Amino acid sequence: QKEVEQNSGPLSVPEGAIASLNCTYSDRGSQSFFWYRQYSGKSPELIMFIYSNGDKEDGRFTAQLNKASQYVSLLIRDSQPSDSATYLCAVRGSGYALNFGKGTSLLVTP
Amino acid sequence: DVKVTQSSRYLVKRTGEKVFLECVQDMDHENMFWYRQDPGLGLRLIYFSYDVKMKEKGDIPEGYSVSREKKERFSLILESASTNQTSMYLCASRDDYEQYFGPGTRLTVT
Numbered sequence: 200q201k202e203v204e205q206n207s208g209p210l211s212v213p214e215g216a217i218a219s220l221n222c223t224y225s226d227r228g229s230q231s232f233f234w235y236r237q238y239s240g241k242s243p244e245l246i247m248f249i250y251s252n253g254d255k256e257d258g259r260f261t262a263q264l265n266k267a268s269q270y271v272s273l274l275i276r277d278s279q280p281s282d283s284a285t286y287l288c289a290v291r292g293s294g295y296a297l298n299f300g301k302g303t304s305l306l307v308t309p
Numbered sequence: 310d311v312k313v314t315q316s317s318r319y320l321v322k323r324t325g326e327k328v329f330l331e332c333v334q335d336m337d338h339e340n341m342f343w344y345r346q347d348p349g350l351g352l353r354l355i356y357f358s359y360d361v362k363m364k365e366k367g368d369i370p371e372g373y374s375v376s377r378e379k380k381e382r383f384s385l386i387l388e389s390a391s392t393n394q395t396s397m398y399l400c401a402s403r404d405d406y407e408q409y410f411g412p413g414t415r416l417t418v419t
Binding site for chain 2 (some may be wrong): 289296297304
């Protein structure tokens with residue numbers, strides 16, 4: 200079984216702080232990595248994807264990938280209350296489907 | 310604009326009924342997926358299809374079947390609904406980079 204592990208949270212951060220969300224995966228053959236955001240009662244929406252080791256930045260979001268450690272993270276700078284949601288880490292190996300973690304609940308307090 | 314639609318947002322069925330969940334995408338994607346999402350269990354893959362009339366079992370196919378007669382439409386069938394199939398069902402399709410989700414169908418089996 201290919202595992203994707205996330206801390207379920209809730210992770211609580213004050214408004215304006217940096218939120219750090221972490222994910223580990225078991226399949227060393229994994230090739231691409233995704234972060235989805237899911238608001239309560241809604242379907243997941245893609246925030247970022249990353250394929251190569253290192254950092255990838257998009258606005259307030261930075262994804263970090265370390266394939267040697269089998270670790271991917273998402274940093275949210277200047278966190279806003281509207282960022283409060285569940286964040287899903289997803290991993291794709293050589294196949295078609297994504298393997299999802301169970302998600303980390305983020306709460307940004309005003 | 311990318312669009313994945315699902316036939317119902319909410320559905321209530323009785324135990325033993327045959328249930329059809331429909332998903333349509335307008336992006337000419339080859340790959341389509343059915344997931345269910347349950348609290349504490351995350352997103353789990355039921356079935357996926359990599360082309361018309363082609364299908365593969367996911368992690369939890371028991372009690373389900375699928376049909377893909379046309380490229381844009383992927384149907385999930387509950388042959389004989391049971392209470393443990395009460396869940397949120399999410400359809401998705403993907404291009405080379407991203408997996409797009411429909412709005413979801415919340416199914417309750419009584």
